Amino acid sequence: xxxxxxxxKELRRRGIAFTVDHASGVPEIQRDxxxxxxxxxxxxxxxxxxxxxxxxxxxxxxxxxxxxxxxxELSSDRIYWSLEPNDYADAPSLRSPxxxxxxxxxxxxxxxxxxxxxxxxxxxxxxxxxxxxxxxxAFANLARDLSSSEIVVHEIAGAPLAHLNAMLPFKAALMxxxxxxxxxxxxIGWPLRxxxxxxxxxxxxxxxxxxxxxxxxxxxxxxxxxxxxPISTEVYEIDDHGVRAIGAFPKPDCEDRSRGSRRSxxxxxxxx
Numbered sequence: 001x002x003x004x005x006x007x008x009k010e011l012r013r014r015g016i017a018f019t020v021d022h023a024s025g026v027p028e029i030q031r032d033x034x035x036x037x038x039x040x041x042x043x044x045x046x047x048x049x050x051x052x053x054x055x056x057x058x059x060x061x062x063x064x065x066x067x068x069x070x071x072x073e074l075s076s077d078r079i080y081w082s083l084e085p086n087d088y089a090d091a092p093s094l095r096s097p098x099x100x101x102x103x104x105x106x107x108x109x110x111x112x113x114x115x116x117x118x119x120x121x122x123x124x125x126x127x128x129x130x131x132x133x134x135x136x137x138a139f140a141n142l143a144r145d146l147s148s149s150e151i152v153v154h155e156i157a158g159a160p161l162a163h164l165n166a167m168l169p170f171k172a173a174l175m176x177x178x179x180x181x182x183x184x185x186x187x188i189g190w191p192l193r194x195x196x197x198x199x200x201x202x203x204x205x206x207x208x209x210x211x212x213x214x215x216x217x218x219x220x221x222x223x224x225x226x227x228x229x230p231i232s233t234e235v236y237e238i239d240d241h242g243v244r245a246i247g248a249f250p251k252p253d254c255e256d257r258s259r260g261s262r263r264s265x266x267x268x269x270x271x272x
Contacts, residue, residue: 003040003047006056014060026228029063036063036117039228074108074127079119080145081138082107082170083196083231092118094131099245101232102196104176106138113169139178146177151187156216159209160188164202172196172231175204175238191239193246195220198227207237217249225252 001009008027011018018029027038047055084092086103094106106119117123124134149166162184164171174180175194185192189206193213196202197220205212213235224230233249 003044142177143179157211170199197224199229
């Protein structure tokens with residue numbers, strides 16, 4: 001039995017309701033008014049070593065224990081905006097549309113960075129912050145994390161292409177950071193364009209270099225198809241007025257969204 005089947009079997013044994021996104025295959029548990037989107041990547045690595053069912057049992061125990069952060073674990077320093085596709089079965093409580101396909105969603109990240117929870121009003125009440133205060137803090141925290149991230153620049157089609165080495169588990173959201181112009185724009189130019197096909201994937205380049213798009217299409221579509229947490233194939237422009245979608249690469253058919261081995265996502269591997 002593979003890891004995913006064993007995980008779902010354990011949930012059924014405990015009588016825990018769950019859904020599975022048909023496109024990405026990512027399971028989601030909803031319990032006591034809270035939801036958790038589960039990544040099985042680390043579990044699969046452990047399970048494949050010896051097929052010990054206790055890996056599954058302990059993992060489910062940990063997921064259920066973390067469904068709602070204890071009040072003592074909550075911190076406004078760990079509230080962020082995350083990017084999420086807006087085709088939810090049940091929408092998050094605190095969100096704001098970014099484009100036709102993507103929302104900004106207010107999330108709380110655990111101290112270890114291993115658990116990302118959609119923020120509920122009860123969590124803000126425990127923190128004694130308003131929704132507006134939490135939204136402002138989420139932007140400030142993105143700015144803080146961007147300031148500590150390494151900016152790596154390569155050349156593609158005669159243009160600088162930047163990505164970030166960041167600790168944040170959903171670094172795609174760093175394109176929302178209010179200091180993006182100071183940190184990345186000052187390095188490669190402003191305004192910028194970006195793609196965020198997956199939660200942990202962000203490419204940025206100067207908007208004036210139209211030729212970059214010709215080289216990124218394959219990378220974006222492939223990453224979107226194979227990532228455990230896909231976001232969108234949209235292309236965004238970021239300037240002094242904010243972030244907006246200006247187009248999108250064609251999405252793969254649902255049946256092509258393979259969870260198999262990942263190919264290189266280096267745009268240098270793409271044909272000119």
